[in-house]
Every structure is written in structure tokens, then in C-alpha cells.
Amino acid sequence: MSSDGIDTRSKILDAAWKLLEEGKGNGVRMSDIAKAAGISRQAVYLHFPSRAELLTETTRHIDRTKNIEARLLPSRTARNGRERINAFVEAWGNYIPEIYGVVQAILAMKDTDPEAATAWADRMRALREGCESAIRDLKRDGTLTPSLTEKEAVDMLWTLLSVRTWEHLRIDCGWPQKRYIAEILSIARKTLLARWT
Amino acid sequence: MSSDGIDTRSKILDAAWKLLEEGKGNGVRMSDIAKAAGISRQAVYLHFPSRAELLTETTRHIDRTKNIEARLLPSRTARNGRERINAFVEAWGNYIPEIYGVVQAILAMKDTDPEAATAWADRMRALREGCESAIRDLKRDGTLTPSLTEKEAVDMLWTLLSVRTWEHLRIDCGWPQKRYIAEILSIARKTLLARWT
DNA sequence: CATGTCAATTTACACCGTGTCAAGCAAAGG
């Protein structure tokens, strides 16, 4: 065991998290993380085989400490599809800003590093499953718009909730978070719900 | 003048275009482009000071030969705002796939290279101006939804037409191009037009 | 014909970030 109470692995993850959080998701190098964790660059490689691995572990670390599962709970216990969408959009939409830094870094690696690509695909599949459940409920309630197939509806919701959409509205357009949530919710209702709702 | 009819600069641009077009927008290196153009890597630097510059020049090259201006003309001569949106979405939406490869490469550089970032911002400003004109017409016609300010409406349309949204629906979700156009148009109408239209 | 210029060539190198390797050091624990 190490002399300091908290183990090194956690120190690395925390350092990575902090650095990625404060602004430039990209441009954070392994050496920066090492320095922030107070260890040598090589020591980082003793715990994580590659930058891609470190980044994906960092997202898991964040998920664990921010307890994303608990946050998504309300959406799973919603009384009907309509409310499920509400809860889901709110939960995920408000989670994005907390992981944006790390996501940005992974997204940037995705194009070149196949490992990062699959890690990201995994992450997105989880989100997609949430969308699928919500749409399924809508379908069950009979409130799903007839102009979209179930698959298309899932794709639409998934796209609306994508990090890129959030990024575009919040970062590029400068929208406040509340406005983002409200507007995405509004679009989701308009495009997914049957007219007579 | 060079002995071969077509000058080297164009050969480079064409080579870059072709390589970026066929698949992996990223992963195309300067040496690849040089090889494809039939010259040495260093010769490329005689014509373009940096990779970022080459990429942005390539988009201009494509714009020129694909005549984007002419394609956007119908949207500018539309009789009313509603039709202007139709024409604009169709023109831009169908243009994206033709520039996607190059755009992907620039987008990837954007995070690290400030030069690429400003080049991309320029490009996006042009698109945004198109959105602004369309929304202004809607406002003039009185068909703009009252639930959005003019600025917000522009932001929404701009986001719907972003390359990232296209990428998500077409690449990640596998939608056919026609479906993409139809659905974006549908969302745009539902979110931008006043109820009574 | 000689000269100068220009485009492109080759070779070489600097820089940066990732990832690897080897040797050494300090402390914990049998």
C-alpha cells in the first residue's frame, strides 16, 4: 500500500477529471495529468495502458461518483411515456455538462483511435437504450406520432439528446442550460407525440 | 508554367479532395496527399503553408466547382419564408454529403489548431447568415412561431442543419438522405412556424 | 549562348505527444 491514504489510481482519475473539466477537453496530455496527480508520466502507464483507456475509465469514474444511475431512476418509474420523456431529457440533458470535458476528449480521439471509438459507441448505446425505453412507453400509451416508425423515433430522440446538439446550442449559440432543456423538450414533444395529445 | 497542362496547385487540391472524399476524412496525411498528387510531400508546402490552410482551401475549391452559390439561389428567390426554408434545407442538406469528408478533417483539427477553428467558424457563419435570412422572411410574413425569439429561431435552424446532426442521423443512425431531408424539414416546420400555418 | 528565375526535388532535421524499456530507489512485510 502507498503511504498516502488515497490510492494512486484514484488520484490519476481525479486529476484527469479535473483537468478535462476545466475547459479544453482536448489539449490535455498524459504529462499534464501526471503532473496534476503529483506523479511521473510513466507511473500513469503503470495504471492505464493508454490514453484512450484512461479517458474511458475517467468517464466510468465520473458516472460512479455522480451516480448517473440514481439520476435516471425517475425516468424509469414514470407513470406514462410522456412523463418518461420529460424525466429522461431532464436527467440526461443536465448530466451532459458534467461530463462534457471528458466526452470532448474521447470524441476527439474517436476519429483516429479505434479503442476510443468502441468505448464511445458503448457509451452511446447505453443512452440509446434509454431512448428506446421511452419510445416504447410512448408506443404502449398510443401517444407516439404515427408519422415515425419506432426506430425512427428512437433515432430522433437520440439525436436531440446527443452531446453534439448540446454543444451546438450551449457552446456555439450560447444558450443557457435551462433554455436548452426546455427547447429540446419542446421539440421532442412536437416531433414524437401524436397530434391529439 | 509547368510542363503538364494542369498546374500543381490544382492537382494537390484535387488529390486532397479525392482522398478526403473516399471515407476516412481524418487519417489523411500530408504525405498521402502528396503521393496522390504525384509530387513530394515538401512540394505541397510550397503551395500551402499548413495542413489547416490546405484543408480550408480544399473546401473553397469544392465550393467553386460544385457551385454552391447557384444551388442556394432558389432559396433566396423564394416567394415567402416558408418556401425559403424548404429550399434552404434542401439545398444545404444535400450539399453536406458532398463536403462531408473534408469537413470531417477540419472539424477534427478544430480542437487543436486555432487556424482551423477560425476557418471553420467562417464557414459556419456563412451558413448562419442563410438561416438568418430565412427566419427574417418568416418574421416578415408573420409565420414565425411566437414561442421563439428571432435569435433563438436562427439558432434552432442552424443546429438542425449542422453537419453534426446530419452525421448523427445519416452515419450513426443509417438514415437514407431523403429521409434526413424530409425529417429535418418536418422538425423545422413544427418548431419554427406559428401554429395556424 | 549565357544567365537568372522559378518550381520541384532530395535529404536532413527539429518538435511534440504517445508509448516502451531498463535500471534504480524506498518502504512495507514476510
Add this chain to the structure above:
DNA sequence: CCTTTGCTTGACACGGTGTAAATTGACATG
């Protein structure tokens, strides 16, 4: 005590971008 564990330092290979210098070959103009 000696071994193991966790980390250190230092060095290095690789890949990609960008720079620099010396050279060749074609062409135009004197």
C-alpha cells in the same frame, strides 16, 4: 534480511507536422 511493490529517472522509438539547405531542370530574356 531479502523480496516484492510502487514509483522514479532517463533514454528512446515512432509517427506526423513543419522548416531549412543544397540541387536539378525547364524556361525566358538578355
